[in-house]
Amino acid sequence: MPSVDSLQVAFRPYLSGAETMVYQFNNVAHVTIAALLLALSFYASKRLVLHRRRQAFKRLHGAHDAPWLPTQNLVQRWIGLDLLWSNVRAFRNHNFLETSKQRIKETGLQTYQQTLAGSHTLLTIELDNLKAIQATNFKSFGLSEQRTNAHTLLGYSIFTTNGAAWAHSRELLRPQFVRAQVFNLARTFKPHVDELITALPRDRRSFNLEPFFFRLTMDTATEFLFGESTNSVATGTDGGFGEALTMAVDHTIRVARYGLLGKYLLPSRGSSAARDHVHRFVDNIVDRGLAKRAKERSDNPNVERRYCFLDALASETDDRLRIRSELLSVLMAGRSTTANLLTNVWFILSTRPDIWTKVQEEVATLGGTEPTIEQLKELKLAFDDTILPVGGGGDGRSPLFVAKGTTVIWSVYALHRRKDIFGDDADEFKPERWFDDAATGRKGLRGGWAYLPFNGGARVCLGQQFALTETAYTTIRLCQAFDRIEPRGPQREWRENIAKGTCLNLDGAQVSLHPRAV
CATH class of the missing domain: 1.10.630.10 (Cytochrome P450)
Structure with a gap:
């Protein structure tokens, strides 16, 4: 029966190769980890610089981020699947528009940020913002x-x-x-x-x-x-x-x-x-x-x-x-x-x-x-950091x-359907809201940026x-x-x-x- 020493001698060439492979693998792993850490550091550095620049931009203009849609927690603010499923149900039930209107009404906000299926968006129905997006800015x-x-x-x-x-x-x-x-x-x-x-x-x-x-x-x-x-x-x-x-x-x-x-x-x-x-x-x-x-x-x-x-x-x-x-x-x-x-x-x-x-x-x-x-x-879509x-x-x-x-x-x-603009009957089809009344002198609505x-x-x-x-x-x-x-x-x-x-x-x-x- 061969001794342990003789087996070690017999398999030494193979063991040496394995040791070399492990050594090479460790080298590759170290280089890969180092590269990833370097890339991560570079990304973090860029994000930090961008964050500081944007904070300075906000302070200069006295601006703030929009509040979040209250129903989205920290997790949903990243992935937004809750909003996706809500919208899918609304489309299938043919009431997406009314669902969206009710969502805005329930927040009590005219502007908020939300995440839908991974896409971060701002929603607004503020007249000044709509004017800025489409005209002045x-x-x-x-x-x-x-x-x-x-x-x-x-x-x-x-x-x-x-x-x-x-x-x-x-x-x-x-x-x-x-x-x-x-x-x-x-x-x-x-x-x-x-x-x-x-x-x-x-x-x-x-x-x-x-x-x-x-x-x-x-x-x-x-x-x-x-x-x-x-x-x-x-x-x-x-x-x-x-x-x-x-x-x-x-x-x-x-x-x-x-x-x-x-x-x-x-x-x-x-x-x-x-x-x-x-x-x-x-x-x-x-x-x-x-x-x-x-x-x-x-x-x-x-x-x-x-x-x-x-x-x-x-x-x-x-x-x-x-x-x-x-x-x-x-x-x-x-x-x-x-x-x-x-x-x-x-x-x-x-x-x-x-x-x-x-x-x-x-x-x-x-x-x-x-x-x-x-x-x-x-x-x-916004081309530069800007202010509304x-x-x-x-x-x-x-x-x-x-x-x-x-x-x-x-x-x-x-x-x-903003009732503060179009009245309590804003949900009704009422063409006469736009007409001038010669008898009373009442002027009909002029839509402007609300219409x-x-x-x-x-x-x-x-x-x-x-x-x-x-x-x-x-x-x-x-x-x-x-x-x-x-x-x-x-x-x-x-x-x-x-x-x-x-x-x-x-x-x-x-x-x-x-x-x-x-």
């Missing part, structure tokens, strides 16, 4: 990462860019919305509203106005922007574009809604195919439009033509992707928002006979003639410090007059064509549906219309 803020990440659908366009790129897009868009073009009712709106009136059921059966309004706004937007219409009201189809756009936009918004975890929690499923369909649809319009314009210019080079956004873009760039991105951004906004507004208006008209009667009385003053533009008007005027400190009344990279959000729904359906300042919606004009003109023409309306939906109370990018009634506007006797 505009250069300190830009679109958040969640918004700019929409470039997979919208490309790099006016809705997804900041700085010089955004300014250039806006300057390209602005001429399309000048007064003369927006207010040419006969050319821009009349043919499509005529088609709508013809297409609507006249046998008093129940139907939903929502899809008709979406086709109408698709037709007017494409004609206005591209110089040709999809004519979906007349044909009853838009080639599947509307459904694909809704799916693609809905996915983009849901990903942004759930903060940093959005792209991991929400798989794309059919949204990629929908996005590709949308891109092909717009690409075909671009190709057809460019070819048509080139032929027209070749055949009649001296003929002056109506301004067309597609022409303007083509004269600035031959980048087909850039052209598609800008066109798709404006088409999305021009179609969905106005269609939703019309749907909400007509849901209200169907469920509020008092308002329907008032509108019909106003329309009757036109004597059956189509309205003119004059008659329409007569019918009743108010919202800091325990009581929320001190100047508010906003760290670079902080996402600042505001709830227009809650803002427009932001189109935002304000530098990023104010370029298409607001287009949207309001189309809504008013369409509503008046329909009221002239139909003298009675009945609600036919399962719900008489408005319920939110945010799935289509903006907000409309969950059941649309299900009605029965009675044609006016000729």
